[in-house]
Amino acid sequence: MNSIKSQITKAPLDYSSLPFGYQKTDMNIRYVWRDGSWDKGTESTEEHLPLHIAATALHYGQAVFEGLKVYETPDGRAQTFRIEENAKRLQHSAEMLSMVAPPTELFVEAVHRAVRANRRFIPPHGTGAALYVRPLLIGTGANIGVAPSSEFTFIVMVTPVGPYFKQGFSPTKLVIEDELERAAPHGVGTAKAGGNYAAGMRATVKARQNGFGEALYLDTTKQYIDELGAANFFGITEDKRYITPNSPSVLRSITNMSLRTLAADMGYTVEHRQVHVDELHTFVETGACGTAAVITPVESITWKGEEIIYLRDGKPGPHCTALYQRLVDIQNGVVPDPYGWTQEVSLGQKL
Ligand code: PLP
Ligand code: COI
Numbered sequence: 001m002n003s004i005k006s007q008i009t010k011a012p013l014d015y016s017s018l019p020f021g022y023q024k025t026d027m028n029i030r031y032v033w034r035d036g037s038w039d040k041g042t043e044s045t046e047e048h049l050p051l052h053i054a055a056t057a058l059h060y061g062q063a064v065f066e067g068l069k070v071y072e073t074p075d076g077r078a079q080t081f082r083i084e085e086n087a088k089r090l091q092h093s094a095e096m097l098s099m100v101a102p103p104t105e106l107f108v109e110a111v112h113r114a115v116r117a118n119r120r121f122i123p124p125h126g127t128g129a130a131l132y133v134r135p136l137l138i139g140t141g142a143n144i145g146v147a148p149s150s151e152f153t154f155i156v157m158v159t160p161v162g163p164y165f166k167q168g169f170s171p172t173k174l175v176i177e178d179e180l181e182r183a184a185p186h187g188v189g190t191a192k193a194g195g196n197y198a199a200g201m202r203a204t205v206k207a208r209q210n211g212f213g214e215a216l217y218l219d220t221t222k223q224y225i226d227e228l229g230a231a232n233f234f235g236i237t238e239d240k241r242y243i244t245p246n247s248p249s250v251l252r253s254i255t256n257m258s259l260r261t262l263a264a265d266m267g268y269t270v271e272h273r274q275v276h277v278d279e280l281h282t283f284v285e286t287g288a289c290g291t292a293a294v295i296t297p298v299e300s301i302t303w304k305g306e307e308i309i310y311l312r313d314g315k316p317g318p319h320c321t322a323l324y325q326r327l328v329d330i331q332n333g334v335v336p337d338p339y340g341w342t343q344e345v346s347l348g349q350k351l
């Protein structure tokens with residue numbers, strides 16, 4: 001066989017049981033924006049950053065990021081999934097936080113460079129793992145007055161990962177967090193800003209201490225469902241409707257966007273609208289979706305002491321299973337991609 005697959009010696013890791021965690025790889029790429037333009041980017045083996053002590057990222061939270069995965073196909077190619085959407089969302093996040101984002105072309109080039117430099121860490125097809133790509137944009141200029149940075153650093157790091165929720169494609173229990181809100185309607189909830197995650201950590205820690213997988217947030221009126229700390233939310237009704245919150249304070253999930261298309265093509269009626277918390281009783285299945293979460297089926301949702309149970313036998317339901325399979329088959333190149341969502345990453349020559 002003459003494919004790249006036969007030439008690359010994989011890093012010796014137990015790919016089938018990887019956690020969703022940081023694993024050192026060979027290289028990261030760093031680009032700097034200064035005086036109105038981006039430099040050509042530097043490949044670095046260093047895991048640390050030399051950072052000015054007055055950098056706006058540290059003091060004023062000018063820090064936004066992205067998350068996408070690279071999948072190995074059955075014939076050993078590597079592919080991204082809707083990478084331009086990640087580039088666009090980073091631009092949106094940057095705009096919300098008065099930052100300068102890389103143009104789409106530079107974003108795509110940076111991801112391809114980082115993946116190529118770390119190709120021996122791309123998890124083998126069929127292990128359920130993927131190469132997680134984490135583009136990060138931070139204000140690195142020094143400011144003590146509150147003002148946008150005059151310098152930005154764009155870093156792309158990668159790390160091989162397994163599923164975000166412990167057991168992967170198996171049910172997890174959620175609890176509705178109604179004491180604190182993840183994001184305000186006209187705030188930065190639609191931005192993938194580091195501060196949103198810091199603000200949600202209290203709820204996640206509390207949920208886990210109480211035996212739940214994650215917290216589910218309501219909007220500020222406490223009537224409508226927003227999302228989870230690191231994933232969007234959807235519900236399925238008996239009459240095959242895929243219903244997911246449209247809210248001005250949730251992150252616009254690329255996975256959810258894709259599932260809306262897939263669900264429609266699989267015969268579901270798709271409703272992207274406000275979802276009242278009382279509707280939780282009308283769903284036969286619910287799920288969390290995102291790059292890291294993929295689809296994580298929800299076993300039950302607890303609110304005000306009441307547990308709404310969706311799955312009684314510990315197994316994912318038929319709707320989540322069908323949607324999950326369709327999505328991961330396209331991402332992993334097991335079936336043709338009729339949507340043009342996947343893009344091959346050239347892996348170059350033998351290492
Ligand atoms: N919502 C939040 C808060 C997230 O952190 C994520 C993860 O990226 C998502 C939703 C899912 O978005 P995507 O499907 O683009 O990964
Ligand atoms: C992702 O799904 O890519 C995310 O960014 C979630 C992450 C915060 C764990």
